[in-house]
Amino acid sequence: MTIAILGGTGPQGRGLALRFARAGVPVTLGSRDGGRAEQAAAELQGQLEGGAARIAGRDIRGAVAAADEMVILAVPASAHDATLESIRDLLEGKVLIDIVVPLAEGDPKAVAMPEAGSATEAAQALLGERIPVVGALHNVSATVLNDLEHRINCDVLVCGNDLAAKEKVMALIEKLDVRAYNCGPAVNARCIEAITPILIRLNISRKVPFTHAGIRIWAPDA
């Protein structure tokens, strides 16, 4: 079951491709420049051992066409809407996983939400209710994703209006040996996306003794 990662040559996309391929999920990276995507795919494949699934590279539309069911949108916030417009006709029957965080231009410690309220809601409005959009993976540091020596030890907060689509995405994410939580409808992306600039602020702060922070749900008895 091949998944597509659009913006797959960026740090978040590369880290996800490595993690999913290692977990046995074939990945097609999508980039505006298909050649660059192919090159990145070959590089990433070289970092993995023989048993990993295949990482391929295509242009954006080619990657969406290659995906069986799920397409991860990992482009810069500035390319969010235009990318969706360019692939909308290919998404019929698929689930769009939106991991984009609308960070403020020039200030990664702040969020500049679109008029719809959040990137996930903007995607859902743009694609219409027939294409389910699931927000997820916003708060996982790219550095953590790319560091294959360590587990992803934070949790993944998942939201969206279509329960079946969310459950499919949660099952996919849990292949990465990480706990995914159903955090309600798409409107909750206003909160979940906005956690990322707070984590970035902590990472930058000289008063906090760590970087690449994540978020976890704490179970009192744990």
Next chain:
Amino acid sequence: MTIAILGGTGPQGRGLALRFARAGVPVTLGSRDGGRAEQAAAELQGQLEGGAARIAGRDIRGAVAAADEMVILAVPASAHDATLESIRDLLEGKVLIDIVVPLAEGDPKAVAMPEAGSATEAAQALLGERIPVVGALHNVSATVLNDLEHRINCDVLVCGNDLAAKEKVMALIEKLDVRAYNCGPAVNARCIEAITPILIRLNISRKVPFTHAGIRIWAPDA
């Protein structure tokens, strides 16, 4: 250094009073009915050992007057603005700690933010810039607070526009043996307050094997 807790007879207020008094911080509970506050104070004091600081009870204005520096607003969201209006003239020189989460009427799994964006921002707008407002303690379960057998094992996300006030509040909160993080300006309360209904959703969910969840910042090397 006495602190006031307004809405101090509610579950959040009682739990905070117990924890602060046990940590040596004198508390005056404030309630619309001063007699009820006195009664709750006596009950709570009875739950604590001899070394604890004193818990007193007063009406709302009496409690604010009794506070040296910090006033915690823990009233129901519906009483948020009216309570602030009624004490505004007494807050000069003090810090208001706003822990109110504007949960949607009839649906604790959703948030209904005020026009200002969040309760913390609404409080800051109402009080004016001379009275610093710090948002904090939104995501700590009342059950966890009242269970003195166990540590509060989640983190506290603190926000506000006045750094000195935030640092004062963080130092106060850390007396509860909990980690407080400076999470930026008051606008970030839109995210932090909205985490609570997500936690409530997880607590209610039959698919999540725990209740009274909290939020934690995960340090990758921890």
